[in-house]
Amino acid sequence: MKKNFWLGILIFISxxxxxxxxxxxxxxxxxMQYTYKRWSPSNKWFHAGxxxxxxxxxxxxxxxxxxSRCAYDLSSGPLLLKGMVPADTYWSLTMYQDNSTNFFxxxxxxxxxxxxxxxxxxxxxxxxxxxxxxxxxIVYSPTRRGYLVVRIFxxxxxxxxxxxxxxxxxxxxxxx
Amino acid sequence: MIKQITLWLLVxxxxxxxxxxxxxxxxxxxxxxxxxxxxxxxxVAGENTITDDPLMVARLAVFGPxxxxxxxxxxxxxxxxxxxxxxxxxxxYSVCGKKFDxxxxxxxxxxxxxxxxxxxxxxFSYNFKxxxxxxxxxxxxxxxLRQPENWLPTQGNGGMRLTIRFYQPSQFLRDSLSAQVLPTxxxxxxxx
Numbered sequence: 001m002k003k004n005f006w007l008g009i010l011i012f013i014s015x016x017x018x019x020x021x022x023x024x025x026x027x028x029x030x031x032m033q034y035t036y037k038r039w040s041p042s043n044k045w046f047h048a049g050x051x052x053x054x055x056x057x058x059x060x061x062x063x064x065x066x067x068s069r070c071a072y073d074l075s076s077g078p079l080l081l082k083g084m085v086p087a088d089t090y091w092s093l094t095m096y097q098d099n100s101t102n103f104f105x106x107x108x109x110x111x112x113x114x115x116x117x118x119x120x121x122x123x124x125x126x127x128x129x130x131x132x133x134x135x136x137x138i139v140y141s142p143t144r145r146g147y148l149v150v151r152i153f154x155x156x157x158x159x160x161x162x163x164x165x166x167x168x169x170x171x172x173x174x175x176x
Numbered sequence: 177m178i179k180q181i182t183l184w185l186l187v188x189x190x191x192x193x194x195x196x197x198x199x200x201x202x203x204x205x206x207x208x209x210x211x212x213x214x215x216x217x218x219x220v221a222g223e224n225t226i227t228d229d230p231l232m233v234a235r236l237a238v239f240g241p242x243x244x245x246x247x248x249x250x251x252x253x254x255x256x257x258x259x260x261x262x263x264x265x266x267x268x269y270s271v272c273g274k275k276f277d278x279x280x281x282x283x284x285x286x287x288x289x290x291x292x293x294x295x296x297x298x299x300f301s302y303n304f305k306x307x308x309x310x311x312x313x314x315x316x317x318x319x320x321l322r323q324p325e326n327w328l329p330t331q332g333n334g335g336m337r338l339t340i341r342f343y344q345p346s347q348f349l350r351d352s353l354s355a356q357v358l359p360t361x362x363x364x365x366x367x368x
Binding site for chain 1: 188192196239248
Protein backbone atom coordinates (compact mmCIF):
# COMPACT_ATOMS: atom_id res chain seq x y z
CA MET A 1 0.00 0.00 0.00
CA LYS A 2 2.79 2.38 1.02
CA LYS A 3 4.73 1.42 -2.12
CA ASN A 4 1.68 2.22 -4.28
CA PHE A 5 1.32 5.58 -2.57
CA TRP A 6 4.84 6.66 -3.47
CA LEU A 7 4.44 5.24 -6.98
CA GLY A 8 1.27 7.28 -7.31
CA ILE A 9 3.10 10.45 -6.22
CA LEU A 10 5.89 9.73 -8.70
CA ILE A 11 3.44 9.16 -11.56
CA PHE A 12 1.50 12.30 -10.62
CA ILE A 13 4.64 14.47 -10.62
CA SER A 14 5.90 12.96 -13.89
CA UNK A 15 2.56 13.36 -15.66
CA UNK A 16 2.10 16.91 -14.30
CA UNK A 17 5.59 17.93 -15.46
CA UNK A 18 5.05 16.39 -18.91
CA UNK A 19 1.67 18.09 -19.20
CA UNK A 20 3.18 21.42 -18.09
CA UNK A 21 5.97 21.26 -20.66
CA UNK A 22 3.63 20.14 -23.46
CA UNK A 23 1.24 23.00 -22.75
CA UNK A 24 4.10 25.51 -22.78
CA UNK A 25 5.27 24.08 -26.09
CA UNK A 26 1.75 24.13 -27.52
CA UNK A 27 0.83 27.74 -26.59
CA UNK A 28 3.42 29.58 -28.76
CA UNK A 29 3.22 27.07 -31.60
CA UNK A 30 -0.57 27.26 -31.71
CA UNK A 31 -0.59 31.07 -31.54
CA MET A 32 2.13 31.40 -34.15
CA GLN A 33 0.36 28.90 -36.40
CA TYR A 34 -2.59 31.25 -36.32
CA THR A 35 -0.28 34.19 -37.05
CA TYR A 36 1.27 32.28 -39.97
CA LYS A 37 -2.17 31.81 -41.52
CA ARG A 38 -2.95 35.50 -41.03
CA TRP A 39 0.31 36.47 -42.73
CA SER A 40 -0.19 34.14 -45.69
CA PRO A 41 0.74 33.88 -48.51
CA SER A 42 4.23 33.02 -47.42
CA ASN A 43 7.42 34.53 -48.88
CA LYS A 44 5.67 37.78 -49.66
CA TRP A 45 6.12 41.10 -47.86
CA PHE A 46 3.14 42.91 -46.46
CA HIS A 47 3.93 46.60 -46.01
CA ALA A 48 1.77 48.21 -43.35
CA GLY A 49 1.27 51.96 -43.20
CA UNK A 50 0.83 54.15 -40.15
CA UNK A 51 -1.19 52.73 -37.28
CA UNK A 52 -4.74 54.00 -37.48
CA UNK A 53 -6.15 52.73 -34.20
CA UNK A 54 -7.89 49.84 -35.88
CA UNK A 55 -6.96 46.54 -34.25
CA UNK A 56 -3.19 46.30 -34.45
CA UNK A 57 -1.47 43.39 -36.19
CA UNK A 58 0.02 42.36 -32.88
CA UNK A 59 -0.55 43.24 -29.18
CA UNK A 60 1.74 46.06 -28.01
CA UNK A 61 2.15 47.32 -31.58
CA UNK A 62 4.45 50.26 -32.19
CA UNK A 63 2.76 53.37 -33.65
CA UNK A 64 6.09 55.14 -34.23
CA UNK A 65 7.14 52.69 -36.89
CA UNK A 66 6.02 51.47 -40.25
CA UNK A 67 6.31 47.73 -40.31
CA SER A 68 6.81 45.23 -43.09
CA ARG A 69 6.14 41.61 -42.27
CA CYS A 70 6.56 38.33 -44.06
CA ALA A 71 5.91 34.71 -43.14
CA TYR A 72 8.64 32.63 -44.73
CA ASP A 73 8.78 29.03 -45.78
CA LEU A 74 12.14 27.60 -46.83
CA SER A 75 10.78 24.32 -48.18
CA SER A 76 11.13 25.53 -51.79
CA GLY A 77 14.68 26.77 -51.29
CA PRO A 78 16.69 29.61 -49.75
CA LEU A 79 15.29 33.13 -49.89
CA LEU A 80 17.01 36.21 -51.22
CA LEU A 81 15.98 39.32 -49.28
CA LYS A 82 16.71 42.59 -51.00
CA GLY A 83 15.81 46.16 -50.24
CA MET A 84 16.97 49.59 -49.24
CA VAL A 85 17.88 50.93 -45.82
CA PRO A 86 16.45 54.45 -45.45
CA ALA A 87 18.84 57.27 -44.56
CA ASP A 88 18.70 59.26 -41.31
CA THR A 89 16.30 57.05 -39.42
CA TYR A 90 16.19 53.80 -37.52
CA TRP A 91 15.73 50.64 -39.59
CA SER A 92 15.99 47.01 -38.57
CA LEU A 93 15.40 43.61 -40.10
CA THR A 94 14.59 40.91 -37.57
CA MET A 95 14.08 37.21 -38.13
CA TYR A 96 12.05 34.90 -35.90
CA GLN A 97 11.78 31.15 -35.82
CA ASP A 98 8.38 29.46 -35.88
CA ASN A 99 7.66 30.05 -32.17
CA SER A 100 8.50 33.80 -32.41
CA THR A 101 11.98 33.50 -30.88
CA ASN A 102 14.34 36.05 -32.41
CA PHE A 103 17.45 34.55 -34.03
CA PHE A 104 18.79 37.40 -36.17
CA UNK A 105 18.72 41.19 -36.20
CA UNK A 106 20.49 43.81 -38.25
CA UNK A 107 19.96 47.57 -38.03
CA UNK A 108 20.83 50.66 -40.04
CA UNK A 109 24.20 51.20 -38.33
CA UNK A 110 26.74 51.32 -41.15
CA UNK A 111 24.03 50.67 -43.75
CA UNK A 112 22.09 53.94 -43.75
CA UNK A 113 20.89 54.88 -47.24
CA UNK A 114 22.38 51.75 -48.82
CA UNK A 115 20.85 48.67 -50.43
CA UNK A 116 20.99 45.35 -48.59
CA UNK A 117 20.95 41.73 -49.66
CA UNK A 118 20.63 38.76 -47.32
CA UNK A 119 20.17 35.08 -47.99
CA UNK A 120 18.03 33.12 -45.56
CA UNK A 121 18.44 29.39 -45.66
CA UNK A 122 18.18 26.22 -43.61
CA UNK A 123 21.21 24.62 -42.07
CA UNK A 124 22.61 21.73 -44.11
CA UNK A 125 21.12 23.14 -47.31
CA UNK A 126 23.40 22.89 -50.36
CA UNK A 127 25.11 26.18 -51.22
CA UNK A 128 25.08 25.33 -54.95
CA UNK A 129 22.07 27.54 -55.65
CA UNK A 130 23.77 30.53 -54.00
CA UNK A 131 26.81 30.65 -56.27
CA UNK A 132 25.34 33.42 -58.44
CA UNK A 133 24.64 35.66 -55.47
CA UNK A 134 26.92 37.68 -53.25
CA UNK A 135 24.78 38.62 -50.26
CA UNK A 136 25.92 40.80 -47.38
CA UNK A 137 25.37 37.79 -45.17
CA ILE A 138 23.96 34.27 -45.25
CA VAL A 139 21.59 33.70 -42.34
CA TYR A 140 20.65 30.22 -41.18
CA SER A 141 17.13 29.70 -39.92
CA PRO A 142 16.71 27.19 -37.07
CA THR A 143 13.23 26.28 -38.37
CA ARG A 144 11.84 25.79 -41.87
CA ARG A 145 9.12 28.33 -41.31
CA GLY A 146 9.36 31.64 -39.52
CA TYR A 147 8.78 35.37 -39.72
CA LEU A 148 10.57 38.47 -40.97
CA VAL A 149 9.88 41.96 -39.66
CA VAL A 150 11.31 45.24 -40.95
CA ARG A 151 10.85 48.26 -38.69
CA ILE A 152 11.33 51.83 -39.90
CA PHE A 153 11.06 54.74 -37.49
CA UNK A 154 8.72 57.44 -38.82
CA UNK A 155 11.15 60.31 -38.41
CA UNK A 156 8.98 63.44 -38.64
CA UNK A 157 11.93 65.34 -40.15
CA UNK A 158 11.71 63.10 -43.23
CA UNK A 159 9.08 62.89 -45.94
CA UNK A 160 6.71 60.05 -45.06
CA UNK A 161 6.16 59.15 -48.71
CA UNK A 162 9.91 58.72 -49.16
CA UNK A 163 9.97 56.34 -46.21
CA UNK A 164 7.02 54.40 -47.64
CA UNK A 165 8.73 54.18 -51.03
CA UNK A 166 11.88 52.89 -49.34
CA UNK A 167 9.84 50.39 -47.31
CA UNK A 168 8.18 49.03 -50.45
CA UNK A 169 11.48 48.34 -52.16
CA UNK A 170 11.89 45.23 -50.00
CA UNK A 171 11.57 41.99 -51.97
CA UNK A 172 11.73 38.28 -51.22
CA UNK A 173 12.55 35.73 -53.89
CA UNK A 174 13.13 32.02 -53.81
CA UNK A 175 16.56 30.99 -55.05
CA UNK A 176 16.29 27.82 -57.11
CA MET B 177 -9.16 -4.34 -9.56
CA ILE B 178 -11.50 -1.82 -11.25
CA LYS B 179 -11.17 0.41 -8.22
CA GLN B 180 -7.40 0.31 -8.52
CA ILE B 181 -7.43 1.10 -12.26
CA THR B 182 -9.83 3.98 -11.60
CA LEU B 183 -7.49 5.28 -8.93
CA TRP B 184 -4.47 5.20 -11.25
CA LEU B 185 -6.44 6.91 -14.03
CA LEU B 186 -7.47 9.54 -11.52
CA VAL B 187 -3.84 10.16 -10.56
CA UNK B 188 -2.91 10.54 -14.25
CA UNK B 189 -5.86 12.84 -14.94
CA UNK B 190 -4.99 14.92 -11.90
CA UNK B 191 -1.39 15.17 -13.08
CA UNK B 192 -2.46 16.28 -16.58
CA UNK B 193 -4.88 18.81 -15.11
CA UNK B 194 -2.35 20.26 -12.65
CA UNK B 195 0.36 20.58 -15.34
CA UNK B 196 -2.07 22.20 -17.77
CA UNK B 197 -3.42 24.66 -15.20
CA UNK B 198 0.05 25.56 -13.92
CA UNK B 199 1.25 26.29 -17.47
CA UNK B 200 -1.80 28.39 -18.32
CA UNK B 201 -1.70 30.32 -15.06
CA UNK B 202 2.02 31.03 -15.19
CA UNK B 203 1.74 32.11 -18.82
CA UNK B 204 -1.11 34.50 -18.15
CA UNK B 205 -0.52 35.87 -14.68
CA UNK B 206 2.72 37.74 -15.21
CA UNK B 207 3.46 39.95 -18.14
CA UNK B 208 7.21 39.44 -18.35
CA UNK B 209 8.66 37.25 -15.69
CA UNK B 210 12.24 37.46 -14.61
CA UNK B 211 12.20 41.22 -14.25
CA UNK B 212 15.59 42.85 -14.13
CA UNK B 213 14.48 46.09 -12.53
CA UNK B 214 11.38 47.28 -10.76
CA UNK B 215 11.87 51.02 -10.65
CA UNK B 216 8.98 53.04 -9.25
CA UNK B 217 5.99 52.20 -11.40
CA UNK B 218 8.18 50.83 -14.19
CA UNK B 219 9.14 47.23 -14.79
CA VAL B 220 11.90 46.33 -17.18
CA ALA B 221 12.01 42.97 -18.87
CA GLY B 222 15.20 41.03 -18.22
CA GLU B 223 17.87 40.38 -20.81
CA ASN B 224 16.58 36.85 -21.22
CA THR B 225 13.34 37.88 -22.92
CA ILE B 226 15.10 36.37 -25.93
CA THR B 227 15.45 32.90 -24.64
CA ASP B 228 14.77 29.23 -25.05
CA ASP B 229 13.02 29.10 -21.68
CA PRO B 230 9.64 27.61 -22.69
CA LEU B 231 7.69 29.65 -20.14
CA MET B 232 9.19 32.92 -21.41
CA VAL B 233 8.64 31.91 -25.03
CA ALA B 234 4.97 31.18 -24.23
CA ARG B 235 4.55 34.49 -22.37
CA LEU B 236 6.08 36.44 -25.22
CA ALA B 237 3.89 34.68 -27.78
CA VAL B 238 0.81 35.70 -25.77
CA PHE B 239 1.71 39.23 -24.69
CA GLY B 240 4.51 40.51 -26.88
CA PRO B 241 5.37 38.41 -29.89
CA UNK B 242 8.33 39.34 -32.10
CA UNK B 243 10.58 40.83 -29.41
CA UNK B 244 14.12 42.02 -30.00
CA UNK B 245 17.15 41.86 -27.76
CA UNK B 246 17.75 44.48 -25.09
CA UNK B 247 20.79 46.08 -26.72
CA UNK B 248 18.45 46.97 -29.58
CA UNK B 249 15.31 47.88 -27.64
CA UNK B 250 14.50 48.12 -23.94
CA UNK B 251 10.87 47.95 -22.91
CA UNK B 252 9.71 49.62 -19.70
CA UNK B 253 6.12 48.93 -18.73
CA UNK B 254 3.94 50.59 -16.09
CA UNK B 255 0.68 49.06 -14.95
CA UNK B 256 0.37 51.37 -11.93
CA UNK B 257 0.95 55.01 -11.05
CA UNK B 258 3.72 56.28 -8.78
CA UNK B 259 1.46 55.74 -5.75
CA UNK B 260 0.96 52.10 -6.68
CA UNK B 261 -2.66 52.40 -7.90
CA UNK B 262 -3.53 50.44 -11.04
CA UNK B 263 -3.61 52.64 -14.15
CA UNK B 264 -7.10 53.18 -15.52
CA UNK B 265 -8.16 54.49 -18.91
CA UNK B 266 -10.93 56.69 -17.43
CA UNK B 267 -8.52 58.66 -15.26
CA UNK B 268 -6.07 61.41 -16.20
CA TYR B 269 -2.39 61.16 -15.43
CA SER B 270 0.64 63.33 -15.87
CA VAL B 271 3.76 61.48 -16.94
CA CYS B 272 6.81 63.66 -16.37
CA GLY B 273 10.45 62.88 -16.95
CA LYS B 274 13.59 63.95 -18.75
CA LYS B 275 15.40 63.02 -21.95
CA PHE B 276 16.85 59.53 -22.07
CA ASP B 277 20.28 58.43 -23.19
CA UNK B 278 19.09 56.37 -26.14
CA UNK B 279 19.14 56.87 -29.88
CA UNK B 280 15.32 56.96 -30.04
CA UNK B 281 12.64 56.60 -27.43
CA UNK B 282 8.85 56.64 -27.32
CA UNK B 283 6.02 56.38 -24.81
CA UNK B 284 2.83 54.53 -25.82
CA UNK B 285 -0.51 53.97 -24.08
CA UNK B 286 -2.28 50.61 -24.45
CA UNK B 287 -5.53 49.21 -23.15
CA UNK B 288 -5.56 46.17 -20.90
CA UNK B 289 -5.27 43.89 -23.94
CA UNK B 290 -2.24 45.68 -25.34
CA UNK B 291 -4.25 47.47 -28.05
CA UNK B 292 -4.28 51.18 -28.88
CA UNK B 293 -7.01 53.54 -27.73
CA UNK B 294 -8.73 54.64 -30.95
CA UNK B 295 -9.00 58.44 -31.16
CA UNK B 296 -9.70 61.12 -33.75
CA UNK B 297 -6.20 62.55 -33.53
CA UNK B 298 -4.71 59.13 -34.24
CA UNK B 299 -2.33 59.82 -31.40
CA PHE B 300 -1.15 56.61 -29.75
CA SER B 301 2.29 57.64 -28.57
CA TYR B 302 4.82 60.42 -28.24
CA ASN B 303 8.45 60.09 -29.08
CA PHE B 304 11.61 62.16 -28.67
CA LYS B 305 10.75 64.02 -31.87
CA UNK B 306 7.05 64.69 -31.28
CA UNK B 307 6.87 65.50 -27.56
CA UNK B 308 7.20 69.15 -26.56
CA UNK B 309 10.08 69.61 -24.12
CA UNK B 310 10.64 72.26 -21.51
CA UNK B 311 14.43 72.31 -21.47
CA UNK B 312 15.33 68.65 -21.19
CA UNK B 313 12.13 67.85 -19.27
CA UNK B 314 8.82 66.71 -20.69
CA UNK B 315 5.34 66.29 -19.24
CA UNK B 316 2.66 64.24 -21.01
CA UNK B 317 -0.94 63.91 -19.98
CA UNK B 318 -2.91 60.75 -20.60
CA UNK B 319 -6.65 60.43 -20.16
CA UNK B 320 -10.01 61.15 -21.76
CA LEU B 321 -9.91 64.93 -21.17
CA ARG B 322 -8.42 66.79 -24.11
CA GLN B 323 -5.31 68.81 -23.35
CA PRO B 324 -3.75 71.58 -25.47
CA GLU B 325 -0.47 69.73 -25.98
CA ASN B 326 1.39 66.52 -25.15
CA TRP B 327 -1.96 64.74 -24.77
CA LEU B 328 -2.17 60.97 -25.10
CA PRO B 329 -5.90 60.17 -25.36
CA THR B 330 -7.42 57.16 -23.61
CA GLN B 331 -11.01 55.95 -23.44
CA GLY B 332 -13.24 53.37 -21.77
CA ASN B 333 -13.14 52.35 -18.15
CA GLY B 334 -10.77 49.41 -18.27
CA GLY B 335 -7.13 49.09 -17.31
CA MET B 336 -4.26 50.80 -19.06
CA ARG B 337 -0.56 50.23 -19.47
CA LEU B 338 2.17 52.63 -20.50
CA THR B 339 5.25 51.44 -22.33
CA ILE B 340 8.51 53.30 -22.89
CA ARG B 341 10.78 51.96 -25.60
CA PHE B 342 14.45 52.87 -25.71
CA TYR B 343 15.89 52.10 -29.13
CA GLN B 344 19.60 51.44 -29.04
CA PRO B 345 19.96 52.56 -25.42
CA SER B 346 23.45 53.56 -24.37
CA GLN B 347 25.49 51.02 -22.47
CA PHE B 348 25.41 53.46 -19.53
CA LEU B 349 21.60 53.52 -19.56
CA ARG B 350 21.40 49.73 -19.73
CA ASP B 351 23.90 49.26 -16.93
CA SER B 352 22.57 51.93 -14.61
CA LEU B 353 18.83 51.82 -15.19
CA SER B 354 18.02 51.27 -11.53
CA ALA B 355 19.92 54.50 -10.72
CA GLN B 356 18.22 56.53 -13.46
CA VAL B 357 15.38 58.96 -12.83
CA LEU B 358 12.45 57.48 -14.73
CA PRO B 359 9.20 59.36 -15.42
CA THR B 360 6.72 59.77 -12.58
CA UNK B 361 3.06 58.92 -13.18
CA UNK B 362 0.61 60.98 -11.14
CA UNK B 363 -3.17 60.87 -11.24
CA UNK B 364 -4.56 64.35 -11.80
CA UNK B 365 -8.31 63.76 -11.61
CA UNK B 366 -11.24 61.60 -12.56
CA UNK B 367 -13.03 62.03 -15.88
CA UNK B 368 -16.44 63.66 -15.58
